[in-house]
Amino acid sequence: MLRIEGLTAEIDGKQILKGIDLDVPTGEVHAIMGPNGSGKSTLSYVLSGREGYEVTGGSATFNGHDILAMEPEERAAAGLFLAFQYPVELPGVGNATFLRTALNAQRKARGESELDAMQFLKLARERMKALSMSDDMLKRGVNVGFSGGEKKRNEILQMALLKPSLAILDETDSGLDIDALKIVADGVNAMRGPDFSALVITHYQRLLDYIVPDRVHVLMHGRIVKSGGPELAQELEAQGYAAVQAAA
Amino acid sequence: MTAPVATGAAGFLARYEGLKDHLPGARKPWLNALRADAAVHFAARGFPTRRIEQWKYTDLAPVAQASFAEPLTMVEGAIALPVANAAHRAVFVDGRFRSDLSTLDGLAYRVGSLAQDLNAAEPFLGALAKPGSEPLVALNTMLFEDGILIDLPEGVDGGLLELVSIAVDPGRPFAFHPRHLVRLGAGARLTVIETATGRGQCLHNPVFEIEVAEGATFTHGRMLQEEATVFHLSTIYATIAAGGTYDNFTVAAGPRLTRNEIHAALTGPKAACHMNGAQMAADGQHVDTTTALDHAAPDCASRQTYKTVLAGRSRGVFQGKIFVHQVAQKTDGYQMNQALLLSEDAEIDSKPQLEIYADDVKCSHGATVGALDADSLFYLRSRGIPESQAKAMLVEAFLHEAVETVTDETLRAALTRALDNWWSRQGKAA
Numbered sequence: 069m070l071r072i073e074g075l076t077a078e079i080d081g082k083q084i085l086k087g088i089d090l091d092v093p094t095g096e097v098h099a100i101m102g103p104n105g106s107g108k109s110t111l112s113y114v115l116s117g118r119e120g121y122e123v124t125g126g127s128a129t130f131n132g133h134d135i136l137a138m139e140p141e142e143r144a145a146a147g148l149f150l151a152f153q154y155p156v157e158l159p160g161v162g163n164a165t166f167l168r169t170a171l172n173a174q175r176k177a178r179g180e181s182e183l184d185a186m187q188f189l190k191l192a193r194e195r196m197k198a199l200s201m202s203d204d205m206l207k208r209g210v211n212v213g214f215s216g217g218e219k220k221r222n223e224i225l226q227m228a229l230l231k232p233s234l235a236i237l238d239e240t241d242s243g244l245d246i247d248a249l250k251i252v253a254d255g256v257n258a259m260r261g262p263d264f265s266a267l268v269i270t271h272y273q274r275l276l277d278y279i280v281p282d283r284v285h286v287l288m289h290g291r292i293v294k295s296g297g298p299e300l301a302q303e304l305e306a307q308g309y310a311a312v313q314a315a316a
Numbered sequence: 317m318t319a320p321v322a323t324g325a326a327g328f329l330a331r332y333e334g335l336k337d338h339l340p341g342a343r344k345p346w347l348n349a350l351r352a353d354a355a356v357h358f359a360a361r362g363f364p365t366r367r368i369e370q371w372k373y374t375d376l377a378p379v380a381q382a383s384f385a386e387p388l389t390m391v392e393g394a395i396a397l398p399v400a401n402a403a404h405r406a407v408f409v410d411g412r413f414r415s416d417l418s419t420l421d422g423l424a425y426r427v428g429s430l431a432q433d434l435n436a437a438e439p440f441l442g443a444l445a446k447p448g449s450e451p452l453v454a455l456n457t458m459l460f461e462d463g464i465l466i467d468l469p470e471g472v473d474g475g476l477l478e479l480v481s482i483a484v485d486p487g488r489p490f491a492f493h494p495r496h497l498v499r500l501g502a503g504a505r506l507t508v509i510e511t512a513t514g515r516g517q518c519l520h521n522p523v524f525e526i527e528v529a530e531g532a533t534f535t536h537g538r539m540l541q542e543e544a545t546v547f548h549l550s551t552i553y554a555t556i557a558a559g560g561t562y563d564n565f566t567v568a569a570g571p572r573l574t575r576n577e578i579h580a581a582l583t584g585p586k587a588a589c590h591m592n593g594a595q596m597a598a599d600g601q602h603v604d605t606t607t608a609l610d611h612a613a614p615d616c617a618s619r620q621t622y623k624t625v626l627a628g629r630s631r632g633v634f635q636g637k638i639f640v641h642q643v644a645q646k647t648d649g650y651q652m653n654q655a656l657l658l659s660e661d662a663e664i665d666s667k668p669q670l671e672i673y674a675d676d677v678k679c680s681h682g683a684t685v686g687a688l689d690a691d692s693l694f695y696l697r698s699r700g701i702p703e704s705q706a707k708a709m710l711v712e713a714f715l716h717e718a719v720e721t722v723t724d725e726t727l728r729a730a731l732t733r734a735l736d737n738w739w740s741r742q743g744k745a746a
């Protein structure tokens with residue numbers, strides 16, 4: 069599914085990723101934990117194709133494709149999804165229009181038929197209900213005036229509609245209260261299955277009580293310094309990153 | 317010494333000399349005197365040049381150097397009309413009223429051809445737009461042949477009226493200078509949706525004189541959508557009395573050169589003026605919005621938000637002056653000008669100007685200029701939306717925000733269509 073080998077990347081000439089090796093097999097959920105500034109968001113942006121990040125070495129393949137060579141929209145159509153740590157507000161772009169345009173763009177890229185407004189609304193309302201989102205969030209501008217929690221739920225709604233085969237969730241738990249956290253976790257768990265993988269980025273173990281990962285990786289200073297089973301998350305919580313790194 | 321502008325003006329002056337005994341109202345001494353006065357002003361000043369402060373960023377040389385001197389002949393027969401937005405519409409072809417194309421029956425107020433109702437116009441014509449004010453007003457006064465006359469009595473709700481101007485290409489350069497008079501009595505209400513379309517080498521030089529009496533509300537939506545061969549130079553003079561409102565929303569998208577110049581005076585307490593708009597230009601085009609707001613009474617509010625979108629090698633101008641007189645205490649003035657540049661060759665000049673002589677006022681202005689936001693673009697693309705489509709969505713969003721404040725739904729729909737039309741034509745090229 070996702071295979072990253074020796075990936076190095078820099079921003080403005082400053083090296084941030086210093087050789088990442090990571091394998092996420094189909095059907096598995098992996099967590100990446102690490103302190104602030106360790107390069108977690110950088111990794112998610114590099115994988116989704118944001119401008120300004122220069123890949124200086126290594127590779128990343130997704131279902132056998134060299135995704136680093138693809139445009140962001142091509143990566144999305146190939147099944148990659150990034151839930152942003154800081155979802156972007158788009159004043160003047162209606163949320164419903166945005167969601168439908170995205171869904172249809174991907175369906176079109178995959179040679180599937182596009183959904184009309186009615187079909188889309190039916191589908192969106194269904195998914196929103198599961199995420200306890202009110203209908204008026206469809207009418208507003210994308211993320212405009214949304215609370216922190218609403219923005220995160222809107223990310224999960226996009227994931228639920230776009231049905232990616234690999235989702236990268238960048239600190240989707242930050243700023244969520246426990247109820248919202250459960251809703252988000254349910255949203256992710258509902259997607260789990262043999263054809264879905266996820267990379268759950270967080271620096272709290274809390275989320276991983278609800279989305280139990282198959283593997284946990286610790287990212288520090290642009291490198292994966294330790295990998296292990298779900299128990300590694302508890303270990304980190306108890307001992308802190310420094311201790312884990314020292315032991316690694 | 318003869319200034320070069322005088323040559324540009326010469327054709328129009330010659331035309332006036334030749335036509336003056338045949339122009340509408342030629343036997344009315346008051347109008348003859350007004351036109352003669354205008355001719356004196358125009359002869360003295362000619363077309364404005366860039367040496368004049370208010371014309372620093374907009375060069376009228378292409379207009380001044382062209383020869384539009386051919387007299388108009390009446391266009392006969394069928395004309396393709398734009399889609400109707402309202403049940404009642406007044407249609408002008410090459411600046412002349414066409415009753416056969418207009419539907420004005422059953423309206424409870426005076427509305428129709430100015431040329432056919434000059435006696436009713438006498439008290440107002442030239443009262444707000446004085447021949448000596450602006451050279452383009454002088455040119456218009458000298459040569460206008462027709463225009464609309466709207467006179468709403470006190471308390472009348474005039475509903476929705478469409479004003480359509482169509483320029484038909486006669487195959488040679490031509491000019492027309494319609495004069496429009498709009499008067500709303502105390503407490504009257506009216507919404508006008510104006511559409512200007514046209515083609516050919518043409519100068520459309522309309523002048524509006526708008527009088528909004530106590531407590532009256534005039535909503536004026538304008539869509540200047542002529543083709544890229546047309547010069548559109550429009551000048552509006554409006555006065556708004558106590559408690560009255562003038563609401564202007566202009567979409568300028570199409571002509572080779574557009575000047576949207578508005579002078580509004582708030583003359584009584586609690587009067588309000590909203591001047592908003594979206595102006596767009598593509599390669600080779602020039603759009604200019606110039607406003608002058610005169611706060612001449614206390615407790616008045618003015619709001620201006622203009623959006624500019626420039627593609628290719630194009631140029632946009634926004635000049636907004638707010639003048640607050642000493643008596644105009646508690647003035648609430650706001651001005652915002654936002655420009656989106658879609659190409660490196662596009663250029664915007666923005667000049668806000670605040671002159672405040674009262675001490676208890678709230679006046680603010682702001683301007684933003686930029687390209688499309690990279691984070692927004694990446695967000696859309698990361699959802700699978702192709703780059704060109706993502707760009708189009710963001711430009712549309714920028715433009716649609718401009719019309720969000722328009723409350724009349726018919727008007728908002730028409731304005732939105734005008735914006736989308738432009739973008740669907742230009743977006744492909746950008």
Ligand SMILES: Nc1ncnc2c1ncn2[C@@H]1O[C@H](COP(=O)(O)OP(=O)(O)O)[C@@H](O)[C@H]1O
Binds near residue numbers: 080082102109
């Ligand atoms: N746009 C940028 N320009 C320069 N440095 C950046 C930029 N974005 C992130 N960085 C730096 O890269 C490092 C990793 O950041 P980031 O990937 O956001 O970390 P994390 O998500 O783990 O908190 C930090 O040192 C940060 O300061």
Ligand SMILES: [Mg+2]
Binds near residue numbers: 108109110153238239
């Ligand atoms: Mg981060």
